[in-house]
Amino acid sequence: MVITALAALRAGRLRRLALAALALAPVALSSLVINALLPAGGGGVAGALAALLRLLGATLPPTLLFATTDTADLLGELEARGLGRRAVLVVGTALAAVPRTQARAVEAIEAQRARGLDTEGSWPRRLRGVLPLVGPVVIGGLAEVEERALALEARAFGAPGRRTLLRRLPDSGWQRAARWALAAAAAAALAARVAVR
Amino acid sequence: MIALEAATYRYPGESSWALAPVSLELRPGEVVGVRGPNESGKSTLCLVVSGLAPSAIGGELGGRALIDGRPTSELRPHELATRCGLLLDNPAVQLTGLHRTVFEEVAFGPCNLGLPLAEVGRRTRDALDVLDIGHLAERHPGHLSGGESQLVALAGLLALRPAHLALDEPTSRLDPDRTGLVAGAIAAVAAAGTAVLVAEHDEELLGRLCVRVVDL
Numbered sequence: 001m002v003i004t005a006l007a008a009l010r011a012g013r014l015r016r017l018a019l020a021a022l023a024l025a026p027v028a029l030s031s032l033v034i035n036a037l038l039p040a041g042g043g044g045v046a047g048a049l050a051a052l053l054r055l056l057g058a059t060l061p062p063t064l065l066f067a068t069t070d071t072a073d074l075l076g077e078l079e080a081r082g083l084g085r086r087a088v089l090v091v092g093t094a095l096a097a098v099p100r101t102q103a104r105a106v107e108a109i110e111a112q113r114a115r116g117l118d119t120e121g122s123w124p125r126r127l128r129g130v131l132p133l134v135g136p137v138v139i140g141g142l143a144e145v146e147e148r149a150l151a152l153e154a155r156a157f158g159a160p161g162r163r164t165l166l167r168r169l170p171d172s173g174w175q176r177a178a179r180w181a182l183a184a185a186a187a188a189a190l191a192a193r194v195a196v197r
Numbered sequence: 198m199i200a201l202e203a204a205t206y207r208y209p210g211e212s213s214w215a216l217a218p219v220s221l222e223l224r225p226g227e228v229v230g231v232r233g234p235n236e237s238g239k240s241t242l243c244l245v246v247s248g249l250a251p252s253a254i255g256g257e258l259g260g261r262a263l264i265d266g267r268p269t270s271e272l273r274p275h276e277l278a279t280r281c282g283l284l285l286d287n288p289a290v291q292l293t294g295l296h297r298t299v300f301e302e303v304a305f306g307p308c309n310l311g312l313p314l315a316e317v318g319r320r321t322r323d324a325l326d327v328l329d330i331g332h333l334a335e336r337h338p339g340h341l342s343g344g345e346s347q348l349v350a351l352a353g354l355l356a357l358r359p360a361h362l363a364l365d366e367p368t369s370r371l372d373p374d375r376t377g378l379v380a381g382a383i384a385a386v387a388a389a390g391t392a393v394l395v396a397e398h399d400e401e402l403l404g405r406l407c408v409r410v411v412d413l
Contacts, residue, residue, distance in 0.1 A: 072297045085309075092295040100294065147290040153253040154283040154291075155306040156357060159275035164308040164317050166301055 001053070003182070004060045013067045020063040021056060028052045071095050073169055085163050089152075101141065108136040199223040199246055199281065199361050199392065203260035206245050211256075216241045218260055221411055223361060223392040228383060230403035231396040233413030239396035240286075242413065243363040246394050247283035248272055264361070278306070282354030286366040288346035291353070292338050299341070299349050300325070300334040306357040324355040327389060328382045344375025348382055361392045368399060380406060 008017040031051045035043035043050070065074075071092065079088045112132055152158075203218040216238040223229055223246070231239050244250035248269030251258050262269045264280045272280070285291050296302040303324055307317040325331045328348050333341065338349060347367060354362065364383065368376040380402055387393050387406075397403050403410050 070297060072295060072301065075295060089295075092293075096294045144290055147285060147287065150249060150253060150283075151285060151291045152293075153249055153274040154247065154278055154285075155353060156275040156278040156309040158273070159278075159309050159311065161311045164311055164314055166304060166308065166314070166317070 011068045016067045108133045200263045204262045205259035207257040209255040227408045228387045228393045228406045230407035230410035237413040243365040246363040247281045248277035281361040282359040284364045286369045288350040291350035302338045303352045320356045324352040363394045
């Protein structure tokens with residue numbers, strides 16, 4: 001976490017990281033209640049703090065990665081380092097799935113509103129308004145997968161051999177050294193944990 | 198040249214034919230239109246002409262479909278892509294959504310072929326220039342209008358340098374101004390020697406662009 005925070009400071013993304021950490025406040029609070037106040041939790045304040053640190057350790061590095069790295073750059077580098085084009089597409093499509101689904105949901109909401117569906121007002125009314133959206137969003141998404149697959153074939157995606165990469169990101173010696181050092185530190189920490197037990 | 202000889206097609210798992218037997222020839226530089234009511238098989242005909250039906254999606258082809266004298270069923274999808282580009286009616290699905298500039302999006306096809314970087318750049322710039330959308334090169338593909346997206350999707354196909362294009366209702370989602378843009382682009386592409394098949398509802402557009410129109 002210290003390394004993540006330093007990296008965020010260096011990249012000017014400390015505020016973004018702090019917001020992501022703040023978003024975990026409800027989880028931290030519930031963990032504190034369960035561990036400190038309920039007999040079933042049993043970990044006390046120290047247990048709650050340990051759980052929170054684990055959670056921060058698991059979520060903040062990916063948050064920083066996506067806050068500092070363009071998806072296209074990430075995919076390009078993964079491919080340059082040997083990941084196959086189909087695997088890269090799967091990763092990229094998964095990353096792009098959320099905004100695409102959001103856009104499709106907005107389209108469905110607007111279409112349903114145009115037909116007179118009330119999607120605002122009280123919570124029960126909003127809930128009733130959600131149900132007619134499920135079909136268009138889910139079925140539309142599935143139909144789109146087929147069309148996208150066809151469109152990829154029409155653009156020679158299945159051609160054999162390696163794809164041409166338009167650019168590579170700069171990768172200095174100290175960056176490579178830092179990566180190896182971090183990997184070694186992670187392995188050492190893991191080994192130490194196993195040895196202590 | 199593309200030639201269909203009593204070509205018909207049945208989708209995988211379907212018992213009925215989606216396309217009644219069609220015969221046509223598509224020669225270099227000419228624009229041929231296809232019209233017909235909904236469900237008459239216009240989209241299916243585009244798939245058959247491009248060879249992706251049955252090569253990519255399976256199903257059964259009746260009659261014969263030839264590209265440059267070779268049956269389309271003998272060619273693999275990436276080989277077909279360099280011979281006949283297929284433009285779908287929805288540009289949103291035709292763009293990959295994985296690139297941050299229009300230039301990179303258009304370059305996707307040539308990159309797939311593993312061409313040298315200089316050749317990728319040349320083909321990409323040429324495709325943008327033919328459609329007169331070079332000014333969009335540095336724009337984000339997600340921030341384009343419907344007409345611009347359709348032109349970028351078309352440029353993505355042109356960058357593969359196919360001798361033929363099959364366009365499935367390329368203006369169905371566009372307003373008149375954007376339709377004019379795409380129509381101009383089709384005329385420009387044909388003038389450069391590409392054979393174009395256009396499936397459209399727009400009679401005026403077909404009358405303006407096509408040397409002949411096939412009724413389904």
